[in-house]
Amino acid sequence: MFGKSTPRKLSRRTVLAGTAVGAAAALTRFPAPAIAQAAPFKLGLLTVKTGPLAQGGIQMEQGVLTYLKEKNYTLGGRKVDFISADTGGNPAGAKTKAQELVERDKVDVILGPLAAFELYAINEYVQQVKMPTLSLAAADNLTQRTPNPYLLRASATSSQAMQPMGHYAATELKLKRVICIVEDFAFGYEQMGGFQAAFQKDGGCVVNKLWPPIVTPDYTPYIAQISDCDGVCQGFAGSNPLRFMKQYASAGLKYPVVTGETGADDALLKSFGDEAVGLVSACPYTLDNPIEPNQRFVSEIMQNYNVIPGFYAAGLYVNCQVVDAGLKVAGGDASDKRKFMAALKSVSLTDTPRGPIKFDHLNNVIGNIYIRRIGTEGAKYGLKLWNKTIHTYENVSQFWTWPEKEFLAHPVYSRNYPPLTKC
Amino acid sequence: MSSRRAAIVAGIVVLVALPFVISEDYYINIASQILLYAIFALGIDVLVGYAGLVSLGHAGLFGIAAYIVANVLAAGYGHTVAIVAALIGGLIATAGFAAVALRSVGITFIMITLALGEIIWGLAYRWISVTNGDNGISVTTRPAPFGLSLASPRGFYDATLIVFLLAMAAMAIFVSSPLGAALAGTRDQPRRMNALGYHVWMIRFLAFLFSGFLSSVSGILFVYYNEFISPQALALPASAAGLLMAIAGGAGTLFGPVVGSALVVIVQNVVSAYITRWNFMLGAIFVAIVVFMPEGLVPGSVRFGRAIWRAARGRKPTPSDRASATPIGGPRL
Numbered sequence: 118m119f120g121k122s123t124p125r126k127l128s129r130r131t132v133l134a135g136t137a138v139g140a141a142a143a144l145t146r147f148p149a150p151a152i153a154q155a156a157p158f159k160l161g162l163l164t165v166k167t168g169p170l171a172q173g174g175i176q177m178e179q180g181v182l183t184y185l186k187e188k189n190y191t192l193g194g195r196k197v198d199f200i201s202a203d204t205g206g207n208p209a210g211a212k213t214k215a216q217e218l219v220e221r222d223k224v225d226v227i228l229g230p231l232a233a234f235e236l237y238a239i240n241e242y243v244q245q246v247k248m249p250t251l252s253l254a255a256a257d258n259l260t261q262r263t264p265n266p267y268l269l270r271a272s273a274t275s276s277q278a279m280q281p282m283g284h285y286a287a288t289e290l291k292l293k294r295v296i297c298i299v300e301d302f303a304f305g306y307e308q309m310g311g312f313q314a315a316f317q318k319d320g321g322c323v324v325n326k327l328w329p330p331i332v333t334p335d336y337t338p339y340i341a342q343i344s345d346c347d348g349v350c351q352g353f354a355g356s357n358p359l360r361f362m363k364q365y366a367s368a369g370l371k372y373p374v375v376t377g378e379t380g381a382d383d384a385l386l387k388s389f390g391d392e393a394v395g396l397v398s399a400c401p402y403t404l405d406n407p408i409e410p411n412q413r414f415v416s417e418i419m420q421n422y423n424v425i426p427g428f429y430a431a432g433l434y435v436n437c438q439v440v441d442a443g444l445k446v447a448g449g450d451a452s453d454k455r456k457f458m459a460a461l462k463s464v465s466l467t468d469t470p471r472g473p474i475k476f477d478h479l480n481n482v483i484g485n486i487y488i489r490r491i492g493t494e495g496a497k498y499g500l501k502l503w504n505k506t507i508h509t510y511e512n513v514s515q516f517w518t519w520p521e522k523e524f525l526a527h528p529v530y531s532r533n534y535p536p537l538t539k540c
Numbered sequence: 541m542s543s544r545r546a547a548i549v550a551g552i553v554v555l556v557a558l559p560f561v562i563s564e565d566y567y568i569n570i571a572s573q574i575l576l577y578a579i580f581a582l583g584i585d586v587l588v589g590y591a592g593l594v595s596l597g598h599a600g601l602f603g604i605a606a607y608i609v610a611n612v613l614a615a616g617y618g619h620t621v622a623i624v625a626a627l628i629g630g631l632i633a634t635a636g637f638a639a640v641a642l643r644s645v646g647i648t649f650i651m652i653t654l655a656l657g658e659i660i661w662g663l664a665y666r667w668i669s670v671t672n673g674d675n676g677i678s679v680t681t682r683p684a685p686f687g688l689s690l691a692s693p694r695g696f697y698d699a700t701l702i703v704f705l706l707a708m709a710a711m712a713i714f715v716s717s718p719l720g721a722a723l724a725g726t727r728d729q730p731r732r733m734n735a736l737g738y739h740v741w742m743i744r745f746l747a748f749l750f751s752g753f754l755s756s757v758s759g760i761l762f763v764y765y766n767e768f769i770s771p772q773a774l775a776l777p778a779s780a781a782g783l784l785m786a787i788a789g790g791a792g793t794l795f796g797p798v799v800g801s802a803l804v805v806i807v808q809n810v811v812s813a814y815i816t817r818w819n820f821m822l823g824a825i826f827v828a829i830v831v832f833m834p835e836g837l838v839p840g841s842v843r844f845g846r847a848i849w850r851a852a853r854g855r856k857p858t859p860s861d862r863a864s865a866t867p868i869g870g871p872r873l
Contacts, residue, residue: 221566302674
């Protein structure tokens with residue numbers, strides 16, 4: 118009931134929105150439209166601003182703030198109160214912060230969290246309180262075998278980009294024998310499962326899968342095991358791709374390397390050196406995309422924060438677009454969570470920085486996957502290296518080319534599935 | 541001491557009245573977290589404060605109980621079975637833990653508990669068929685003892701408060717018992733205790749069991765509170781946080797761990813909403829505690845209070861009013 122005004126305390130969170138509202142109010146002489154007098158729409162963000170995941174988490178917040186600034190803190194015709202919460206990158210923190218957003222701040226929608234284990238920690242809770250949640254976390258099963266009706270994923274599942282990568286590696290790059298290397302956690306298993314399934318379907322063979330720990334000072338013992346193959350697929354996240362590529366090159370290995378959305382994230386381009394040249398990646402977003410919405414997004418975020426955006430920032434910007442469009446469909450009314458969720462789910466957009474998107478019946482995004490290769494050609498924004506788009510797979514679903522039934526009949530991708538086979 | 545008794549009564553009254561004063565679910569949940577972590581910190585305090593043994597592996601014991609609850613429930617048993625199994629399993633794990641760790645004292649003890657804690661973390665992380673690895677296990681229901689549902693924040697707080705008060709009472713009885721006195725003796729003068737005929741190892745072992753029991757209780761509350769358990773709850777930072785709660789509040793005191801728990805939980809969950817660099821702030825608070833109240837917040841505040849009281853009555857400070865890095869009774873850490 119946004120018609121009823123609830124007493125609110127002034128907090129640091131309202132300051133940003135308040136400043137914008139105040140500025141807008143000062144500039145306009147017209148009476149504000151009736152809807153603006155209603156209670157503001159409360160947008161909550163669960164992100165990580167401290168600890169090892171903070172770099173991506175801060176980009177998430179920048180993505181949200183860039184969109185809000187562009188829209189003058191108005192979504193679906195309503196003024197927005199933006200509330201950002203730091204989970205600290207751990208599950209108990211995610212739960213407590215989700216409770217803070219829902220119970221204390223009474224948000225209308227939650228954006229985030231970042232990591233799969235954070236999303237699992239709040240998965241039951243958001244269903245209990247019927248809170249629409251637009252996560253960036255990629256945990257496959259939450260839109261597959263154990264779907265959450267209040268979760269909407271406009272980013273991608275862990276395996277969504279890797280499956281086209283497997284296809285591209287087999288059919289275009291003509292790789293035959295590939296060794297996979299990725300961090301030892303669920304996001305890694307699901308990425309490599311997707312790669313292996315699609316790669317082998319098209320005649321390739323994954324000869325080995327290596328699992329270094331998430332935090333390791335040195336990849337040398339793992340790189341030493343890479344031999345007797347004609348390509349490598351890495352799925353590292355955070356800043357790990359930088360260290361891996363460096364150590365891979367200094368070990369003298371020359372096999373071509375392919376990766377998913379985190380392994381060559383555009384935000385890493387400024388830190389990569391020559392060792393990354395030739396790295397082929399598959400990503401739902403590419404900085405290289407010439408379409409107008411992307412150019413606008415990039416120039417705005419660079420103007421606001423002087424950063425090169427990657428998938429984290431773009432993902433949250435798109436999430437905000439979905440909320441904006443969903444709120445319009447719902448006529449600005451987010452009080453009935455079931456209806457609001459249905460409205461969000463019905464959204465299909467053509468003007469996002471990542472291209473057109475829509476949602477499948479399990480609430481996961483269907484959108485383009487871009488295959489890019491790192492080189493110097495086309496580099497902009499003062500960068501020396503550039504992810505140049507070399508192929509686009511359009512309207513890729515989480516099931517790739519498999520029929521949904523067949524896909525869901527398999528267990529979720531894991532360390533042991535699909536198993537390594539002699540080939 | 542009557543002022544002490546008054547403080548206890550006042551504390552209980554405040555805790556019982558708390559849900560009537562703050563009506564927001566969010567803050568009641570924070571209070572539940574403070575109490576459940578306080579039990580964890582009390583468990584660590586048994587070893588750190590009273591036995592002089594610093595453990596960096598207690599989150600492992602905490603996690604074993606939580607995982608047992610999650611697995612027993614997933615196997616289709618009821619809450620009573622799950623809780624009893626977790627307490628028994630926690631005690632068995634503690635016994636194994638203690639049997640290995642108590643072969644040493646001092647730095648070696650710290651390192652062995654650290655290693656054991658990391659082993660349990662590694663198992664939780666990699667034994668995917670039991671723990672579901674990184675993705676953790678969800679617990680969908682909370683128990684309803686005597687027909688009182690714990691599903692609401694208020695119900696859960698009341699239950700946690702009862703368990704907490706029982707834990708405090710158990711701790712008070714333990715500390716003032718002959719066993720508690722003997723334990724303090726093994727902390728201060730292990731050789732002399734040995735010469736006097738005390739079985740130092742057995743006394744420490746029993747203390748470790750009590751400590752592990754409190755950790756298990758707290759682990760059970762944790763898994764029901766969060767309705768989720770994953771390996772991060774067992775990792776080294778969780779053990780370190782428990783240790784910091786005990787030391788910051790005042791190791792070797794009954795109320796220190798409770799105050800330490802309140803400090804950490806409030807900064808981590810409430811203050812972090814207003815200050816982005818809350819980790820930094822928590823660090824600064826710990827440094828301030830070490831500088832101004834090396835014995836911990838509770839004993840330090842009592843000392844400051846007494847000094848002010850004396851100054852107000854125009855007396856000179858006594859030597860006991862000054863901070864000492866080594867608490868009475870010799871080095872404890």
